[in-house]
Amino acid sequence: MSLRYGRLFDATVRDEYQRALTLARAQLGPVPPGDRTQLPLAAITSGNWHDAPLIKSRLAGGYCLRTAAQGPCAYANICEHCPNFRSEASFLPVLQLQRADAEALAADAAARGWGDETARHRRLIERLDLLISHAHAS
Numbered sequence: 001m002s003l004r005y006g007r008l009f010d011a012t013v014r015d016e017y018q019r020a021l022t023l024a025r026a027q028l029g030p031v032p033p034g035d036r037t038q039l040p041l042a043a044i045t046s047g048n049w050h051d052a053p054l055i056k057s058r059l060a061g062g063y064c065l066r067t068a069a070q071g072p073c074a075y076a077n078i079c080e081h082c083p084n085f086r087s088e089a090s091f092l093p094v095l096q097l098q099r100a101d102a103e104a105l106a107a108d109a110a111a112r113g114w115g116d117e118t119a120r121h122r123r124l125i126e127r128l129d130l131l132i133s134h135a136h137a138s
Helices: 002-028 041-045 089-111 115-137
Strands: 055-059 062-066
Touching: 055 089, 089 115
Parallel strands: none
Antiparallel strands: 055 062
16 A cells, blocks of 8 residues: 555655646746856955855865855865865865965954854864874875
8 A cells, every 4th residue: 555655645746846837937937048147256245255245165176155144054065074085195285275265264254243154164174174184194
């Protein structure tokens, strides 16, 4: 019986999803073709992402900007905190730059009165210090 009802449930969920999608498309109307226009970063940052009045995270391959309403990203710097994350001496420059940015972001968050955000950057700095010391040892 469970298998029978399980299949019925899957079909019902799929049908309801398709119905909701059709209704949403009808309300939105046609989507214009072409590229979507992005808000220019310079308009909100004065050309420097560090200065943006947003929640910021420095990532190994770039950075992430989020509005205060979105809150901090649960995945920001997740790899650096993972026990499986390994670094070696060749990654030292990247880790050191990331640490310097985290330090600046912690100061920025503290100046804005964002205690949780400040603490999040401080935890990252502690972890980066550990990773940097391990990379020096290797």
